Amino acid sequence: MTGFMPVIYPDELVYSWFCRYYVHSGYPTNRMALEDILYNRHNNPSKEFLGHLNPEMEQVIKNMYQIDELILEHTMFPQYARFIECANKKDALYRLGNDFCDAHHLFSILPRNEGDQYLKYCPVCASEDRKQYGETYWHRNHQIRNMNVCTRHECRLAKSTILAKSEQSFTLDPAETVVQDAMVKYDVNSLEIEFASYMEEIFETPMNFENDTAINDILYYGMERTKYMSSTGRTRNTKMLADDIQKYYREIGLNEIASVYQIQRTLSGNRSDFSVVCQIAFYLGISIDNLLHPSLSEELILKREGNRGSKEETPEGWNQYDEEMAPILEKVAHDIYYGNINDTGRPERVSERLIYKYAGLANHRLDNMPKCCRVLSKYKESYAQNWARRLVWAYKKVKADKVDKPVFWCDIRKISGVKKKNADIIIPLLDQYADKITTDAIKSLIEPENDTNLEEDN
Ligand SMILES: [Zn+2]
Known part of the structure; x- marks a missing residue:
């Protein structure tokens, strides 16, 4: 069942719009709202893009707006696609809107540095929004990377507590609940404002x-x-x-x-x-x-x-x-x-x-x-050494992500790209890169005779 879909505000992120949908429709839990919005809660939900919508929600949205228009005016698309080749730009727009493709497959999305880890907001914009709309929302321009100031109010943007990344734990966190009255800081130099305005105008100019x-x-x-x-x-x-x-x-x-x-x-x-x-x-x-x-x-x-x-x-x-x-x-x-x-x-x-x-x-x-x-x-290594190093990295990453749950070969194979058929040359090298406990754990997963893990090694 789809709830009440409000209108989208100027320069509002689609993610923010979904957050308000969650609140306005009165869903008891975040999870239930996400189930109505997304095709699958775990399938590339996104704060910067649309994510993979479920067919019912897709229809509701299409009755209100053109999908292309949403992508161009309410997602971070112009930041990532602005300077790529036209053919790739067209393809990316098509695939985001029609296949709900994961944006990571379409253009390079670099890791964020510290200043851009969290969603940002302008305290003055927030209070203006509250006056005008009765609530505030996540503004798209403020989320441009390296954007530290609100060009409208010439003050510093504040960092919220909400991660800008979409991957780890995806929840709908409405700006109205998150954004508190914050001290407005005007310690901004004019060159900083000039550069921010330059970026913003480039970001906002309709795409060529x-x-x-x-x-x-x-x-x-x-x-x-x-x-x-x-x-x-x-x-x-x-x-x-x-x-x-x-x-x-x-x-x-x-x-x-x-x-x-x-x-x-x-x-x-x-x-x-x-x-x-x-x-x-x-x-x-x-x-x-x-x-x-x-x-x-x-x-x-x-x-x-x-x-x-x-x-x-x-x-x-x-x-x-x-x-x-x-x-x-x-x-x-x-x-x-x-x-x-x-x-x-x-x-x-x-x-x-x-x-x-x-x-x-x-x-x-x-x-x-x-x-x-x-x-x-100094950085020279053989393929086998690199595979061993990748396995150690993948094992540690999966282990950290899954906390107390067991780690399977398919988990680490997927992100490491290492194939089991090379196990015999990799195993002897593992202890160069990890302690015994880790090495033993990886060995037990990669050893060919390990029947529980015989799956899909292609
Ligand atoms: Zn502002």
Whole structure:
């Protein structure tokens, strides 16, 4: 049975709307409301997107709004999809609205840093909402990553106690119940407000589904006539740019400043994260119009194409480049090794392919960079070693998630991606990465003769 569905407020998150549905319909428990909203309580519920709706609720919603409109105007879609290729953008919109696909499969959703762990709110907006609507709600703009201020009231956003992540425990927590009267803090500097407004406007501008100018091309032109690019456009110094950007945002006091390698990867066209693009573009003084509605002439794009081969910060000499890149590669390799590069957290093998991909380095450059190669050799491991390390990681993660419940092979196989047929080469390596109790537990799960776990090893 579906209850009473209120109208959605301006800039309200769909999640917030569902929270109010729960309250207004008078459900006795959160669980019962979720059962009426979602196809399955455990099937990708989401605070940032729609989640997987059940057919009855889907119909109720479709009678009120177009699903695309909800996704574009009431979910965090514009944050994640803003700068991806048009074809992927269209596909993502379609799959979120029609297949209720898990957003993690559609674009990169990076782990959150500390400042963005909880849903945020503006105390002044909350009291205005209460005056106008009789209740407050979770505003979407406030949840943009790195958004720390309310641009309307020029005050600091407050952090609630509600996790912004959807994965672990998903409950409907209405802002009206959670948001208390908080002290309004106006200790915001004008540059911080300017940057927040810039992000917000980019976030809110209707999405462009046709113009496929790559974001790194646009940023490239933003670098023209700056000290970061030679007058011919053949050489650019992204290391200097990245250092300056970091210094700049440290002064503004941003909670997650783009790292040197995120900046390099974005400029080399390997990534297009909203926050990183906004930071680079704002720093370079690229107008919102030029960023979102670029009209780069064909001549310019061809010139850029021509420079592509020699594009990456070709410095005076390899030695200097090697020197500069070594600490960056160290960080990238460390992140790959310990699983900080992806949002699953799975430790990966530091392969040359991943290094080129994540460091934004052109292929085969490492041949000329002895210092970088030495850094990488520290992280060298065989496939078997990596599998063993992944198993230990997966076992500990599942064990922590399941608390006192038993751990099965299928749990750890799923997240580790390790196959049983390799058990004989993995088992002897396990004790390099874990204590005896853990190793024994993993062995008992992976050993081929263990009949209780004979399932689906594909
Ligand atoms: Zn406000």
